[in-house]
Amino acid sequence: MKARWTQCAMLALVAVSLSACAGQRAFTRGTYEDPEQIAMLDDRWNQNDMQLVAKKIVESLGAWKTRDALDKPVVILETPKNRTTEHIDLQALYDHVKTALINSGEFTFLDKAAREEIAKEYEYQASGYVDPNEATGPGKQRGARYLLGSVITANIQQVGNDKLVYYKTTFELTDIETTEILWTDHKEIAKAFKKKSIGL
């Protein structure tokens, strides 16, 4: 009997020792991953959502331009509207869309965010410090004809351990001269999650 209890005690000791080996845990020894491979570690907006929205918008906007046989439209970006309760970096989404459209060679984008810096640069270049033959001044900027804006909304359903997150991102292209909405499209994303324990 004594030998059996000794064996039980040894097994318990091994079990406790293995548990203790866990120690403090940290995220370490990472690997590079393909950014376009789906990775959903949590239930929030992620890079894959951004890629999916950008892909849909770029394709739709390109098809619209081809259909209406427009010359290279000159576009300026509107401030994006986030109507969700979640922090979402919509500037990153804009950058994704803008990069794809500029690289397609089909659209011209004007840099609204740099206007203040550019105005200061004009003043500096006109101050006499810069060679007049190389100085650039005001009056030659291009005027935007279209305003590209977006709004993102979300709806969350949660019952027990189940959660469904729904995002709808709508983009609109408005003619600045007439205020007509010439093109609009949206991307809907629904993601289902189950609540589970994390870690030990």
Added chain:
Amino acid sequence: MRSWIAVALIAIGAGAAMAADPPPGRTDGPEGSEVGRGGYAHFGTPGSIYIESFFGAAVDIELEGSGDESSMTDLVYGANVGYMMEEWLSVQVGYGYIGGDQKSSIYSIGIRNVLRNEPVNWYMGLDAELYAPDVGDSRFGIAPTAGAEVVISEKLRIGLQYQHDFIFSDDTISINRFTARLQLKF
């Protein structure tokens, strides 16, 4: 017959191991191709079921009461079916058969606690058992388990484990089981 069942289970596991894992979901495919595709998929998904076959050595030691401390080593094989309640916790039922001179069946039900450290995981478990020799009465036992496993793919793990069976009877029987296992997730 039991031998053939064990062999069939191992063959099924090996066949599944050779099958390719489904490719992960991507965002650069055709519109809508992302629907139904997830991320962070791996073996321990809660709600999944696994089946595992095992084989190895069973060292039987009869200690107190018998007046004779003898030891026999025989082949043991069998299978378990489990349900992952959480990524780190599962319940399972199993059947094992000890061949050779011992000729006994072991029916078990128990839990496994996995200490995840992929690709190598450690685990501990505790089973309640019904020890049923081909000749003689059935007896109750408990069996703590410890083992290690290697995550081969999303659907497959292989491992080694040690299990000590405390069979409660007048002539208390202890069995040390050293087994290799092949686990397949569905």
